[in-house]
Amino acid sequence: MKVLGGILWMLAASPLLVESDTYRYASAVLAIIALVYYLKEPNRPRTNWLGWLCMGWAAYVVMRFAYIYAVTPQHDLGASDWLFAFPLFFPILGVAFALYEGEMEKIIAAFFVVTLVVLAVTVVLGADGIVSGIPVRPLIMKNQIHGAVACGLIFVSTVFWLLHFMTSPQSDRRFARLAFICSPLILILCLIAIYGSKSKGVWLGLAITLPILAIIAIRYMKLKIAGALAIACIGILLLAGVYGVRHSLDRTAGPTLYAAVSMVEGIAGGQEIGSTVNSTIGSEATPGGMDERLQLWANGWEVFSAAPVFGWGNAWLERWHQAHYTKVTYTLLHNGYLEILVRFGLFGAAVMAVILASLIVSVCKAYRAGIIPRAAMHAYLVCIFFFALTLLSNSNNRLAIGESLSLVSSAFACWCNLRLRETVTSRSKEVSGPVSAIT
Numbered sequence: 001m002k003v004l005g006g007i008l009w010m011l012a013a014s015p016l017l018v019e020s021d022t023y024r025y026a027s028a029v030l031a032i033i034a035l036v037y038y039l040k041e042p043n044r045p046r047t048n049w050l051g052w053l054c055m056g057w058a059a060y061v062v063m064r065f066a067y068i069y070a071v072t073p074q075h076d077l078g079a080s081d082w083l084f085a086f087p088l089f090f091p092i093l094g095v096a097f098a099l100y101e102g103e104m105e106k107i108i109a110a111f112f113v114v115t116l117v118v119l120a121v122t123v124v125l126g127a128d129g130i131v132s133g134i135p136v137r138p139l140i141m142k143n144q145i146h147g148a149v150a151c152g153l154i155f156v157s158t159v160f161w162l163l164h165f166m167t168s169p170q171s172d173r174r175f176a177r178l179a180f181i182c183s184p185l186i187l188i189l190c191l192i193a194i195y196g197s198k199s200k201g202v203w204l205g206l207a208i209t210l211p212i213l214a215i216i217a218i219r220y221m222k223l224k225i226a227g228a229l230a231i232a233c234i235g236i237l238l239l240a241g242v243y244g245v246r247h248s249l250d251r252t253a254g255p256t257l258y259a260a261v262s263m264v265e266g267i268a269g270g271q272e273i274g275s276t277v278n279s280t281i282g283s284e285a286t287p288g289g290m291d292e293r294l295q296l297w298a299n300g301w302e303v304f305s306a307a308p309v310f311g312w313g314n315a316w317l318e319r320w321h322q323a324h325y326t327k328v329t330y331t332l333l334h335n336g337y338l339e340i341l342v343r344f345g346l347f348g349a350a351v352m353a354v355i356l357a358s359l360i361v362s363v364c365k366a367y368r369a370g371i372i373p374r375a376a377m378h379a380y381l382v383c384i385f386f387f388a389l390t391l392l393s394n395s396n397n398r399l400a401i402g403e404s405l406s407l408v409s410s411a412f413a414c415w416c417n418l419r420l421r422e423t424v425t426s427r428s429k430e431v432s433g434p435v436s437a438i439t
Helices: 002-012 022-040 049-071 081-099 101-125 127-132 144-166 173-197 200-221 225-244 246-268 273-282 288-306 313-320 336-368 374-390 400-438
Strands: none
Touching: 002 022, 002 101, 002 400, 022 081, 022 400, 049 081, 049 313, 049 336, 049 400, 081 101, 081 336, 081 400, 101 127, 101 144, 101 173, 127 173, 144 173, 144 200, 144 374, 144 400, 173 200, 200 374, 246 273, 246 288, 273 288, 288 313, 288 336, 313 336, 336 374, 336 400, 374 400
Protein backbone atom coordinates (compact mmCIF):
# COMPACT_ATOMS: atom_id res chain seq x y z
CA MET A 1 0.00 0.00 0.00
CA LYS A 2 2.92 2.34 0.64
CA VAL A 3 4.32 1.75 -2.84
CA LEU A 4 0.87 2.04 -4.43
CA GLY A 5 0.13 5.25 -2.53
CA GLY A 6 3.46 6.78 -3.50
CA ILE A 7 2.85 6.03 -7.17
CA LEU A 8 -0.70 7.39 -6.98
CA TRP A 9 0.38 10.67 -5.38
CA MET A 10 3.08 11.12 -8.03
CA LEU A 11 0.49 10.46 -10.73
CA ALA A 12 -1.88 12.93 -9.08
CA ALA A 13 0.80 15.61 -9.55
CA SER A 14 1.91 14.30 -12.97
CA PRO A 15 0.32 17.13 -15.06
CA LEU A 16 3.31 19.23 -13.99
CA LEU A 17 5.35 16.94 -16.26
CA VAL A 18 2.97 15.21 -18.68
CA GLU A 19 -0.35 16.77 -19.70
CA SER A 20 -2.82 13.90 -19.50
CA ASP A 21 -5.91 12.83 -17.56
CA THR A 22 -4.02 10.26 -15.48
CA TYR A 23 -4.22 12.48 -12.38
CA ARG A 24 -8.02 12.14 -12.35
CA TYR A 25 -7.90 8.36 -12.07
CA ALA A 26 -5.08 8.48 -9.52
CA SER A 27 -6.99 10.99 -7.38
CA ALA A 28 -10.14 8.88 -7.63
CA VAL A 29 -8.30 5.76 -6.45
CA LEU A 30 -6.73 7.72 -3.57
CA ALA A 31 -10.19 8.99 -2.58
CA ILE A 32 -11.60 5.44 -2.61
CA ILE A 33 -8.72 4.10 -0.49
CA ALA A 34 -9.16 6.96 1.97
CA LEU A 35 -12.93 6.47 2.14
CA VAL A 36 -12.53 2.75 2.92
CA TYR A 37 -10.06 3.47 5.72
CA TYR A 38 -12.19 6.35 7.01
CA LEU A 39 -15.34 4.23 7.23
CA LYS A 40 -13.45 1.42 9.01
CA GLU A 41 -11.93 3.83 11.56
CA PRO A 42 -13.83 3.49 14.87
CA ASN A 43 -12.85 6.96 16.10
CA ARG A 44 -12.99 8.78 12.80
CA PRO A 45 -12.97 12.60 13.01
CA ARG A 46 -16.18 14.42 12.25
CA THR A 47 -16.43 16.62 9.20
CA ASN A 48 -16.15 20.27 10.23
CA TRP A 49 -17.66 23.34 8.61
CA LEU A 50 -14.91 23.60 5.96
CA GLY A 51 -15.54 20.05 4.81
CA TRP A 52 -19.29 20.63 4.69
CA LEU A 53 -18.75 23.87 2.77
CA CYS A 54 -16.63 22.07 0.15
CA MET A 55 -19.17 19.29 -0.24
CA GLY A 56 -22.12 21.69 -0.13
CA TRP A 57 -20.63 23.80 -2.91
CA ALA A 58 -20.02 20.67 -4.99
CA ALA A 59 -23.63 19.58 -4.44
CA TYR A 60 -24.84 23.03 -5.56
CA VAL A 61 -22.74 22.82 -8.73
CA VAL A 62 -23.99 19.31 -9.59
CA MET A 63 -27.68 20.04 -8.85
CA ARG A 64 -27.61 23.30 -10.79
CA PHE A 65 -25.93 21.57 -13.71
CA ALA A 66 -28.55 18.81 -13.69
CA TYR A 67 -31.43 21.29 -13.45
CA ILE A 68 -30.24 23.45 -16.38
CA TYR A 69 -29.51 20.33 -18.42
CA ALA A 70 -33.04 19.05 -17.77
CA VAL A 71 -34.98 22.27 -18.45
CA THR A 72 -33.15 23.58 -21.53
CA PRO A 73 -34.41 22.21 -24.86
CA GLN A 74 -30.88 21.69 -26.18
CA HIS A 75 -29.69 20.15 -22.87
CA ASP A 76 -26.88 22.61 -22.20
CA LEU A 77 -23.62 21.00 -21.09
CA GLY A 78 -21.43 24.09 -20.89
CA ALA A 79 -17.70 23.46 -21.22
CA SER A 80 -15.69 21.80 -18.44
CA ASP A 81 -18.32 22.97 -15.95
CA TRP A 82 -18.09 19.76 -13.92
CA LEU A 83 -14.56 20.57 -12.73
CA PHE A 84 -15.99 23.25 -10.44
CA ALA A 85 -17.46 20.41 -8.36
CA PHE A 86 -13.94 19.20 -7.48
CA PRO A 87 -14.18 20.54 -3.88
CA LEU A 88 -16.31 17.45 -3.20
CA PHE A 89 -13.05 15.48 -3.09
CA PHE A 90 -10.98 17.92 -1.02
CA PRO A 91 -11.88 16.55 2.46
CA ILE A 92 -11.48 12.84 1.59
CA LEU A 93 -8.19 13.55 -0.21
CA GLY A 94 -7.07 15.22 3.02
CA VAL A 95 -7.66 11.85 4.69
CA ALA A 96 -5.69 10.19 1.87
CA PHE A 97 -2.83 12.60 2.56
CA ALA A 98 -2.97 11.59 6.23
CA LEU A 99 -2.64 7.91 5.28
CA TYR A 100 0.64 8.62 3.47
CA GLU A 101 2.01 11.56 5.45
CA GLY A 102 4.91 9.44 6.70
CA GLU A 103 5.97 8.72 3.12
CA MET A 104 5.63 12.22 1.72
CA GLU A 105 9.30 13.14 2.03
CA LYS A 106 10.21 10.10 -0.09
CA ILE A 107 7.40 10.79 -2.59
CA ILE A 108 8.48 14.42 -3.00
CA ALA A 109 12.14 13.45 -3.47
CA ALA A 110 11.20 10.85 -6.08
CA PHE A 111 9.02 13.36 -7.90
CA PHE A 112 11.86 15.89 -8.12
CA VAL A 113 14.23 13.23 -9.49
CA VAL A 114 11.71 12.36 -12.22
CA THR A 115 11.20 16.08 -12.84
CA LEU A 116 14.93 16.60 -13.37
CA VAL A 117 15.07 13.79 -15.93
CA VAL A 118 12.00 14.99 -17.88
CA LEU A 119 13.20 18.61 -17.83
CA ALA A 120 16.70 17.68 -18.97
CA VAL A 121 15.45 15.55 -21.86
CA THR A 122 12.90 18.07 -23.12
CA VAL A 123 15.22 21.08 -22.79
CA VAL A 124 18.02 19.27 -24.61
CA LEU A 125 15.64 18.22 -27.40
CA GLY A 126 14.40 21.81 -27.72
CA ALA A 127 17.82 23.43 -27.43
CA ASP A 128 18.05 24.35 -31.11
CA GLY A 129 14.69 26.10 -31.00
CA ILE A 130 15.56 27.98 -27.81
CA VAL A 131 18.81 29.24 -29.32
CA SER A 132 17.16 30.27 -32.60
CA GLY A 133 14.26 32.01 -30.82
CA ILE A 134 11.52 29.59 -31.92
CA PRO A 135 8.94 28.89 -29.16
CA VAL A 136 9.42 25.43 -27.68
CA ARG A 137 7.19 23.22 -25.53
CA PRO A 138 8.84 22.51 -22.17
CA LEU A 139 8.08 19.13 -20.63
CA ILE A 140 5.44 16.91 -22.31
CA MET A 141 2.62 19.38 -22.90
CA LYS A 142 0.00 20.27 -25.51
CA ASN A 143 1.46 23.76 -26.00
CA GLN A 144 4.26 25.94 -24.71
CA ILE A 145 2.08 28.04 -22.37
CA HIS A 146 1.04 24.99 -20.38
CA GLY A 147 4.67 23.90 -20.15
CA ALA A 148 5.76 27.35 -18.99
CA VAL A 149 3.14 27.42 -16.21
CA ALA A 150 4.24 23.97 -15.07
CA CYS A 151 7.90 25.05 -15.06
CA GLY A 152 6.99 28.10 -12.96
CA LEU A 153 5.28 25.92 -10.35
CA ILE A 154 8.20 23.49 -10.39
CA PHE A 155 10.63 26.41 -9.96
CA VAL A 156 8.82 27.75 -6.90
CA SER A 157 8.48 24.30 -5.33
CA THR A 158 12.15 23.51 -5.93
CA VAL A 159 13.28 26.74 -4.27
CA PHE A 160 11.53 25.80 -1.04
CA TRP A 161 12.59 22.15 -1.24
CA LEU A 162 16.18 23.40 -1.31
CA LEU A 163 15.65 26.07 1.35
CA HIS A 164 14.12 23.51 3.70
CA PHE A 165 17.22 21.36 3.73
CA MET A 166 19.58 24.36 3.77
CA THR A 167 17.98 25.70 6.95
CA SER A 168 16.95 22.48 8.76
CA PRO A 169 20.02 20.79 10.26
CA GLN A 170 17.86 18.06 11.82
CA SER A 171 16.50 16.92 8.45
CA ASP A 172 17.44 13.62 6.81
CA ARG A 173 20.87 14.14 5.26
CA ARG A 174 20.19 11.67 2.45
CA PHE A 175 17.33 13.79 1.15
CA ALA A 176 19.36 16.93 1.82
CA ARG A 177 22.22 15.72 -0.40
CA LEU A 178 19.72 14.83 -3.11
CA ALA A 179 18.16 18.30 -2.89
CA PHE A 180 21.56 20.00 -3.05
CA ILE A 181 22.41 18.08 -6.22
CA CYS A 182 19.06 18.18 -8.05
CA SER A 183 17.68 21.61 -7.10
CA PRO A 184 20.23 23.88 -8.85
CA LEU A 185 19.91 21.85 -12.05
CA ILE A 186 16.10 21.92 -11.93
CA LEU A 187 16.07 25.70 -11.32
CA ILE A 188 18.41 26.39 -14.24
CA LEU A 189 16.48 24.11 -16.60
CA CYS A 190 13.16 25.70 -15.56
CA LEU A 191 14.41 29.20 -16.36
CA ILE A 192 15.75 28.07 -19.73
CA ALA A 193 12.47 26.32 -20.51
CA ILE A 194 10.35 29.31 -19.45
CA TYR A 195 12.43 31.60 -21.65
CA GLY A 196 12.15 29.16 -24.55
CA SER A 197 8.37 28.90 -24.19
CA LYS A 198 7.88 32.58 -25.13
CA SER A 199 4.85 32.75 -22.81
CA LYS A 200 4.40 36.41 -21.93
CA GLY A 201 1.87 35.74 -19.16
CA VAL A 202 4.24 33.36 -17.38
CA TRP A 203 7.14 35.80 -17.85
CA LEU A 204 5.08 38.48 -16.13
CA GLY A 205 3.97 36.12 -13.35
CA LEU A 206 7.53 34.98 -12.69
CA ALA A 207 8.87 38.55 -12.82
CA ILE A 208 6.48 39.46 -9.98
CA THR A 209 7.11 36.23 -8.06
CA LEU A 210 10.93 36.21 -8.19
CA PRO A 211 11.43 39.28 -5.95
CA ILE A 212 9.07 37.72 -3.39
CA LEU A 213 11.08 34.49 -3.55
CA ALA A 214 14.30 36.48 -3.04
CA ILE A 215 12.90 38.28 0.03
CA ILE A 216 11.70 35.01 1.57
CA ALA A 217 15.04 33.33 0.84
CA ILE A 218 16.91 36.16 2.56
CA ARG A 219 14.70 35.73 5.62
CA TYR A 220 15.46 32.00 5.61
CA MET A 221 19.16 32.77 5.55
CA LYS A 222 18.67 35.28 8.38
CA LEU A 223 20.78 37.78 6.44
CA LYS A 224 23.93 35.68 6.81
CA ILE A 225 26.72 36.99 4.62
CA ALA A 226 27.13 33.74 2.68
CA GLY A 227 23.42 33.41 2.02
CA ALA A 228 23.02 37.06 1.05
CA LEU A 229 26.00 36.82 -1.30
CA ALA A 230 24.63 33.66 -2.89
CA ILE A 231 21.24 35.27 -3.51
CA ALA A 232 22.92 38.42 -4.83
CA CYS A 233 25.05 36.37 -7.23
CA ILE A 234 22.01 34.48 -8.47
CA GLY A 235 20.17 37.76 -8.98
CA ILE A 236 23.10 39.26 -10.91
CA LEU A 237 23.39 36.17 -13.12
CA LEU A 238 19.65 36.27 -13.78
CA LEU A 239 19.74 39.95 -14.70
CA ALA A 240 22.75 39.32 -16.92
CA GLY A 241 20.86 36.54 -18.66
CA VAL A 242 17.85 38.79 -19.19
CA TYR A 243 20.12 41.49 -20.59
CA GLY A 244 21.74 38.99 -22.92
CA VAL A 245 18.41 37.98 -24.46
CA ARG A 246 16.82 41.44 -24.26
CA HIS A 247 16.33 41.69 -28.03
CA SER A 248 14.45 38.38 -28.12
CA LEU A 249 12.34 39.48 -25.15
CA ASP A 250 11.53 42.75 -26.89
CA ARG A 251 10.51 41.00 -30.11
CA THR A 252 8.24 38.63 -28.21
CA ALA A 253 6.70 40.86 -25.54
CA GLY A 254 7.41 44.36 -26.84
CA PRO A 255 4.38 44.85 -29.14
CA THR A 256 2.01 43.50 -26.48
CA LEU A 257 3.56 45.73 -23.82
CA TYR A 258 3.34 48.83 -25.98
CA ALA A 259 -0.30 48.13 -26.91
CA ALA A 260 -1.19 47.51 -23.26
CA VAL A 261 0.51 50.71 -22.12
CA SER A 262 -1.27 52.69 -24.83
CA MET A 263 -4.62 51.25 -23.75
CA VAL A 264 -3.99 52.00 -20.07
CA GLU A 265 -2.90 55.55 -20.91
CA GLY A 266 -6.10 56.08 -22.85
CA ILE A 267 -8.25 54.90 -19.94
CA ALA A 268 -6.23 56.97 -17.46
CA GLY A 269 -6.69 59.98 -19.76
CA GLY A 270 -10.45 59.82 -19.32
CA GLN A 271 -11.51 57.72 -22.29
CA GLU A 272 -14.36 55.26 -21.81
CA ILE A 273 -13.09 51.75 -21.04
CA GLY A 274 -15.32 50.05 -23.59
CA SER A 275 -14.41 52.36 -26.46
CA THR A 276 -10.70 52.17 -25.58
CA VAL A 277 -10.78 48.37 -25.62
CA ASN A 278 -12.70 48.36 -28.91
CA SER A 279 -10.20 50.71 -30.53
CA THR A 280 -7.31 48.57 -29.26
CA ILE A 281 -8.94 45.49 -30.76
CA GLY A 282 -9.39 47.26 -34.07
CA SER A 283 -5.84 48.65 -34.14
CA GLU A 284 -3.32 47.10 -36.54
CA ALA A 285 -0.62 47.73 -33.92
CA THR A 286 -2.23 45.23 -31.52
CA PRO A 287 -0.59 41.77 -31.75
CA GLY A 288 -2.84 38.91 -32.79
CA GLY A 289 -2.66 37.07 -29.47
CA MET A 290 -3.56 40.18 -27.48
CA ASP A 291 -6.32 41.06 -29.95
CA GLU A 292 -7.96 37.65 -29.50
CA ARG A 293 -7.67 37.79 -25.72
CA LEU A 294 -9.25 41.23 -25.59
CA GLN A 295 -12.15 39.96 -27.69
CA LEU A 296 -12.57 36.96 -25.38
CA TRP A 297 -12.44 39.15 -22.28
CA ALA A 298 -14.90 41.64 -23.76
CA ASN A 299 -17.30 38.81 -24.57
CA GLY A 300 -16.79 37.26 -21.15
CA TRP A 301 -17.49 40.53 -19.37
CA GLU A 302 -20.60 41.07 -21.52
CA VAL A 303 -21.94 37.61 -20.61
CA PHE A 304 -21.11 38.06 -16.91
CA SER A 305 -22.75 41.51 -16.82
CA ALA A 306 -26.01 40.00 -18.04
CA ALA A 307 -26.19 37.72 -14.96
CA PRO A 308 -23.72 39.10 -12.39
CA VAL A 309 -25.06 37.54 -9.18
CA PHE A 310 -25.41 33.82 -9.93
CA GLY A 311 -24.01 33.56 -13.47
CA TRP A 312 -25.34 31.36 -16.26
CA GLY A 313 -24.35 27.91 -15.05
CA ASN A 314 -23.91 25.44 -17.90
CA ALA A 315 -26.18 27.58 -20.10
CA TRP A 316 -23.41 30.14 -20.57
CA LEU A 317 -22.32 28.86 -24.00
CA GLU A 318 -25.75 29.65 -25.47
CA ARG A 319 -25.38 33.25 -24.27
CA TRP A 320 -21.73 33.31 -25.33
CA HIS A 321 -22.59 32.84 -29.01
CA GLN A 322 -24.72 36.01 -28.84
CA ALA A 323 -21.87 38.21 -27.58
CA HIS A 324 -20.39 41.08 -29.59
CA TYR A 325 -17.23 39.48 -30.98
CA THR A 326 -18.48 36.35 -32.74
CA LYS A 327 -15.38 35.69 -34.86
CA VAL A 328 -13.44 34.25 -31.92
CA THR A 329 -14.12 30.52 -31.91
CA TYR A 330 -12.59 29.68 -28.51
CA THR A 331 -14.69 28.71 -25.51
CA LEU A 332 -11.59 28.94 -23.31
CA LEU A 333 -11.86 32.50 -22.00
CA HIS A 334 -8.12 32.86 -21.31
CA ASN A 335 -8.85 34.35 -17.89
CA GLY A 336 -9.45 32.05 -14.95
CA TYR A 337 -11.50 34.58 -13.02
CA LEU A 338 -13.92 35.17 -15.89
CA GLU A 339 -14.37 31.40 -16.13
CA ILE A 340 -15.83 31.48 -12.61
CA LEU A 341 -17.82 34.71 -12.96
CA VAL A 342 -19.52 33.69 -16.20
CA ARG A 343 -20.71 30.39 -14.74
CA PHE A 344 -21.43 31.22 -11.09
CA GLY A 345 -21.37 35.00 -10.82
CA LEU A 346 -20.31 36.94 -7.75
CA PHE A 347 -21.99 34.40 -5.45
CA GLY A 348 -19.87 31.55 -6.78
CA ALA A 349 -16.70 33.63 -6.74
CA ALA A 350 -17.37 34.56 -3.09
CA VAL A 351 -17.94 30.93 -2.02
CA MET A 352 -14.81 29.72 -3.80
CA ALA A 353 -12.84 32.61 -2.28
CA VAL A 354 -14.03 31.60 1.21
CA ILE A 355 -12.97 27.98 0.58
CA LEU A 356 -9.54 29.05 -0.65
CA ALA A 357 -9.04 31.52 2.21
CA SER A 358 -10.00 28.83 4.73
CA LEU A 359 -7.53 26.39 3.21
CA ILE A 360 -4.79 29.03 3.35
CA VAL A 361 -5.58 29.79 6.99
CA SER A 362 -5.40 26.07 7.82
CA VAL A 363 -1.93 25.78 6.28
CA CYS A 364 -0.67 28.89 8.09
CA LYS A 365 -2.07 27.68 11.42
CA ALA A 366 -0.50 24.25 10.86
CA TYR A 367 2.91 25.91 10.51
CA ARG A 368 2.42 27.97 13.66
CA ALA A 369 1.37 24.81 15.52
CA GLY A 370 4.58 23.05 14.43
CA ILE A 371 2.74 20.50 12.27
CA ILE A 372 4.43 21.39 8.98
CA PRO A 373 7.80 22.98 8.21
CA ARG A 374 8.00 26.61 7.19
CA ALA A 375 9.10 25.71 3.66
CA ALA A 376 5.92 23.65 3.11
CA MET A 377 3.77 26.62 4.04
CA HIS A 378 5.70 29.02 1.82
CA ALA A 379 5.71 26.58 -1.11
CA TYR A 380 1.92 26.30 -0.83
CA LEU A 381 1.36 30.06 -0.59
CA VAL A 382 3.79 31.16 -3.31
CA CYS A 383 2.67 28.46 -5.76
CA ILE A 384 -0.93 29.64 -5.36
CA PHE A 385 0.19 33.27 -5.75
CA PHE A 386 2.13 32.52 -8.94
CA PHE A 387 -0.71 30.43 -10.35
CA ALA A 388 -3.20 33.21 -9.53
CA LEU A 389 -1.08 35.61 -11.61
CA THR A 390 -1.07 33.26 -14.59
CA LEU A 391 -4.89 33.13 -14.46
CA LEU A 392 -4.98 36.77 -15.56
CA SER A 393 -4.03 35.82 -19.11
CA ASN A 394 -5.01 32.16 -19.39
CA SER A 395 -7.67 29.77 -18.09
CA ASN A 396 -5.16 27.49 -16.42
CA ASN A 397 -7.76 26.40 -13.85
CA ARG A 398 -9.50 24.57 -16.72
CA LEU A 399 -6.31 22.75 -17.70
CA ALA A 400 -4.92 19.52 -16.27
CA ILE A 401 -2.30 21.59 -14.42
CA GLY A 402 -4.94 23.64 -12.64
CA GLU A 403 -7.18 20.70 -11.82
CA SER A 404 -4.25 18.71 -10.43
CA LEU A 405 -3.00 21.70 -8.43
CA SER A 406 -6.45 22.23 -6.90
CA LEU A 407 -6.74 18.57 -5.87
CA VAL A 408 -3.22 18.06 -4.51
CA SER A 409 -2.82 21.44 -2.78
CA SER A 410 -6.31 21.24 -1.25
CA ALA A 411 -5.62 17.70 -0.04
CA PHE A 412 -2.56 19.07 1.76
CA ALA A 413 -4.54 21.98 3.23
CA CYS A 414 -7.41 19.72 4.36
CA TRP A 415 -4.86 17.42 5.99
CA CYS A 416 -3.49 20.46 7.84
CA ASN A 417 -7.04 21.26 8.97
CA LEU A 418 -7.48 17.67 10.13
CA ARG A 419 -4.22 17.66 12.07
CA LEU A 420 -5.07 20.96 13.72
CA ARG A 421 -8.32 19.50 15.03
CA GLU A 422 -6.46 16.43 16.29
CA THR A 423 -4.01 18.70 18.11
CA VAL A 424 -6.82 20.68 19.74
CA THR A 425 -8.60 17.46 20.77
CA SER A 426 -5.46 15.94 22.30
CA ARG A 427 -4.73 19.12 24.22
CA SER A 428 -8.28 19.28 25.56
CA LYS A 429 -7.96 15.68 26.72
CA GLU A 430 -4.71 16.52 28.50
CA VAL A 431 -6.47 19.37 30.30
CA SER A 432 -9.69 17.49 31.10
CA GLY A 433 -7.89 14.36 32.31
CA PRO A 434 -6.71 15.72 35.69
CA VAL A 435 -10.00 17.56 36.12
CA SER A 436 -11.96 14.33 35.61
CA ALA A 437 -9.70 12.53 38.09
CA ILE A 438 -10.26 15.21 40.73
CA THR A 439 -14.03 15.16 40.13
